[in-house]
Amino acid sequence: MQLTVEKRPVIEKRQTDLEWLDIVRVQRTTTEGLRMEIVRVSNLQKTYGDNKVLRGIDFTANAGEVIGVIGKNGAGKSTFLEILMTLKPYDNGNVAVLEMELQSLSTSQLEHIRKDISAVLQPTQFYKTLKVIELLKLFKAYYNSNVDIEQIVSDFKLGPHRKKYFDKLSGGWKQIVSLAIAFLSEPKLLILDEPTTGLDPHMRNTLWTYIADYNKRTGGTVILTTHNMDEVEMYCDKVMLLNDGVNEVFDSTEGILSTGYKSINEFYLSKVSI
Ligand SMILES: Nc1ncnc2c1ncn2[C@@H]1O[C@H](COP(=O)(O)OP(=O)(O)OP(=O)(O)O)[C@@H](O)[C@H]1O
Incomplete structure (x- = not known):
């Protein structure tokens, strides 16, 4: 495995006293070009009563990626994460975690798969x-x-x-x-629902330092929700924007910024209406 290090200008701008932001985004490229698929979701649908929250989500997370799931309040982010955590059933579609299709698993298989997943709600x-x-x-x-x-x-x-x-x-x-x-x-898969909400700036940096280090050291995958677009821009490899029950955008952070948005915050504000 070859490690390529990429320094994003935005990180330098916001460098903190912890100096941790020599923390660079480490992009793993494998000479074999192979990346293990940790999560694959297709056409995921979930309804509460007559509230159709997820209307067809397509999503993939590969080993070592940090993926931010964003969207307005009530968009269905927590619901999506809880399905990935195997905590919530879904109505239609396919959800494979660590290459196991969740809906086909027995209780003991689910328990087995949960050993590789950690979650913080x-x-x-x-x-x-x-x-x-x-x-x-x-x-x-x-x-x-x-x-x-x-x-x-x-x-x-x-x-x-x-x-x-x-x-x-x-x-x-x-x-x-x-x-x-x-x-x-x-864990191979770490799922964090708004992990930095309520943390002061130092502790936010501490957490992101740890996530970056964990990700580099173990190749673990992190999927998280946040309303902090600066964090998404600085630390996430990919972004999924949940809007009206679908993944309106699912792209690399660089991919989104290369389409002309000055920041992920600007991207969010232009895509999502109140
Ligand atoms: N157990 C439940 N029973 C019924 N409705 C639910 C349940 N959980 C969530 N909902 C509804 O599903 C929708 C999506 O909620 P969810 O918590 O997934 O959104 P979210 O994007 O995480 O929101 P936020 O950013 O405010 O945390 C909301 O309309 C919510 O009221």
């Missing part, structure tokens, strides 16, 4: 009686993970919080702990 109030460090140890044991807990504590700046009870943390720190736990299993 909105911060939860789970494990009230456990301290942060205990939670991390618990999940390390559960996942049989080789990840060094102290490294995770350091990477996510959790040192001052390690002995605090989870339910006593602020909303943002709960979010950070949930994210740290998600990375413990070194």
